[in-house]
Amino acid sequence: MSPDQRREFALGWLNWLGAESLGVLVAILNLIWVPIVAFADIAIPDKILTLPIIASFVVSLLHFVVLYRLRVPVKWGQMLGAMIAAMSVQWTVSRAVANGLITSISPSRAPPRADFR
Amino acid sequence: MSVEFQAFWEAVIGILLLVGAAVLVVTNNQKEVREIYVFAAVLVLESLPFLSAVAIAILENSRVNAFSFWRHAGVRTLELIGLRPVAMPTVVSSSQPVASEIHREASDRGGFGLVRAGEESPLTGGAGRQIRAVSTAHLRLCRY
Numbered sequence: 001m002s003p004d005q006r007r008e009f010a011l012g013w014l015n016w017l018g019a020e021s022l023g024v025l026v027a028i029l030n031l032i033w034v035p036i037v038a039f040a041d042i043a044i045p046d047k048i049l050t051l052p053i054i055a056s057f058v059v060s061l062l063h064f065v066v067l068y069r070l071r072v073p074v075k076w077g078q079m080l081g082a083m084i085a086a087m088s089v090q091w092t093v094s095r096a097v098a099n100g101l102i103t104s105i106s107p108s109r110a111p112p113r114a115d116f117r
Numbered sequence: 118m119s120v121e122f123q124a125f126w127e128a129v130i131g132i133l134l135l136v137g138a139a140v141l142v143v144t145n146n147q148k149e150v151r152e153i154y155v156f157a158a159v160l161v162l163e164s165l166p167f168l169s170a171v172a173i174a175i176l177e178n179s180r181v182n183a184f185s186f187w188r189h190a191g192v193r194t195l196e197l198i199g200l201r202p203v204a205m206p207t208v209v210s211s212s213q214p215v216a217s218e219i220h221r222e223a224s225d226r227g228g229f230g231l232v233r234a235g236e237e238s239p240l241t242g243g244a245g246r247q248i249r250a251v252s253t254a255h256l257r258l259c260r261y
Contacts, residue, residue, distance in 0.1 A: 023163070023166070026163070027130065027134060027163040027164075027167075028130070030134075030137075030156075030159065030163060031130070031133055031134060031137055031160075034137035034140065037141060037153060037156065038137075038140050038141050038144045038145075047152075049156065049159070050155050050156055053162060053163060054155075054159060054162070084169045084172060084173065085169075085173060087165060087166040087169040087170075088124075088127075088169040088172070088173040089170070090166035090170070091126065091127045091130070091167065092170075
């Protein structure tokens with residue numbers, strides 16, 4: 001790959017790993033943490049569980065609004081729809097990343113070729 | 118028959134996050150710990166992508182996502198406000214031939230569905246004169 005291709009490849013994976021996959025992972029970890037906080041009375045949620053989520057949400061929201069206002073001239077309702085559509089693929093992307101990481105470790109199998117004779 | 122919902126696991130996680138947030142708020146009524154309220158808010162925030170996936174899946178499965186629904190709704194709206202005459206259902210007369218009769222008639226004429234030059238089929242409506250009849254022997258020659 002050329003250096004530009006490598007940069008695009010790295011940035012794409014960084015986005016998928018950070019915004020999508022880590023988001024799902026932290027959500028599941030927080031879900032596991034809920035009964036301990038609610039019923040065990042032994043833990044108070046640390047800032048590390050809450051601040052990164054709030055900060056990433058605010059940054060993502062600002063980035064989305066600024067990007068759409070500057071580059072995509074649509075109405076606010078259409079912006080909201082685009083935001084919902086973009087958020088809805090988080091689980092799919094994170095699952096694909098997990099599959100990609102797992103299958104890159106395991107030996108790959110070539111898909112069967114179609115017989116056009 | 119099993120009905121598969123595309124966003125099943127998103128729905129499970131999203132609902133669990135919302136339920137977790139509600140449980141945290143309810144159990145924190147006596148303690149009044151501010152961090153727990155923040156944690157509950159974060160759980161609600163984290164549930165948004167999962168609930169978005171559920172909303173998109175419901176929208177995709179609904180008839181609102183179908184072009185035919187909106188076309189029919191537009192036509193029906195125009196009919197209701199009087200901008201378009203109401204379409205009455207047409208009654209098919211019993212004298213029209215059914216498909217099986219047409220096939221039988223065509224096979225009687227020479228083994229294939231094309232009408233011969235100068236003849237008319239009830240379905241062609243005058244176009245039969247434009248179609249040149251091709252014999253079976255000629256078709257066999259073209260194939261080889």
